[in-house]
Amino acid sequence: MAGKVVLHYFNGRGKMESIRWLLAVAEVEFDEVHLETRQQYETLLSDGALLFQQVPMVEMDGMKLVQTKAILNYIAAKYNLNGKDLKDRVMIQTLSEGATDLMEMIMMLPFSSDTKTKLDNIESKSKSRYLPVFEKALSGPIYLVGGKLSSADVLLFECTLMLEEKFAGILAEFPNVKSFQGRMTRIPAISKFLQPGSKRKPQPDETYVKTVMEVFNIKAPFL
Incomplete structure (x- = not known):
């Protein structure tokens, strides 16, 4: 065992x-x-x-x-956080990698000697490249892929928390993402964590x- x-x-x-x-x-x-x-x-x-x-x-x-x-x-x-079929899985992995790309930029900030420039770049890319994708994906569904909780949802939720730590109010322009964040906090395991x-x-x-x-x-x- x-x-x-x-x-x-x-x-x-x-x-x-x-x-x-x-x-x-x-x-x-x-x-x-x-x-x-x-x-x-x-x-x-x-x-x-x-x-x-x-x-x-x-x-x-x-x-x-x-x-x-x-x-x-x-x-x-x-x-069972990886979708119901191959099409779900590739979309879950695609969205997961997008959230991860954004989080990795934030992860590297403490090791940077030019934090201000990098923060500006992260904020700009968040609003123009990443958050619009998630906002569209959440325009109807409760979860990102297949109407079911997946690893992509967990990573996006983590990402939104990291973004708000650096840029208060950044989700104001993305109401679907903000609503999604609220729903995720009500999942018992997430609330506990x-x-x-x-x-x-x-x-x-x-x-x-x-x-x-x-x-x-x-x-x-x-x-």
Whole structure:
């Protein structure tokens, strides 16, 4: 029998946060091992646990899973969050990657030396490229694809929260997305994950940035 899911990553959001969100919505309990030193990372490398020398890494069902998209797709497929057929799945993955593209731009901000310019770029692209797509997709349906909760909905919800942290009121021009956000907060598993004391991580701080840079031997902001 497989043991509890274990996440190997920093004590912060990064690419692992979407995995945390999806597991929470699937009501899967998980433990975390936080990377805090270069030695921990080198141990994972020497053990062969990191196939491409990268984290996140998730121990699940007797496997050591790497590559964020692969991990998310595995969880979505296992817990029925991946649509009813191949057409649903490709649309779910398409919309998921759009939300992820946007979130990754925000994730990189703490490592940037030119935050203001990048914030302006993120806000502009959010309003002109990404949010209009989701607004149209939600013009009638309750959920993005197939009338059923999927991983794309979970990632979009996470994305909207991240956007509002940086740009208060950004969803005012996108009422369908804002209504969707409200509906998602009423899902019991999501409501629980939003409560204080859950394993949801806060916005990255200086300690998180310093730890990432030390573990990966990064000497200065690289963006």
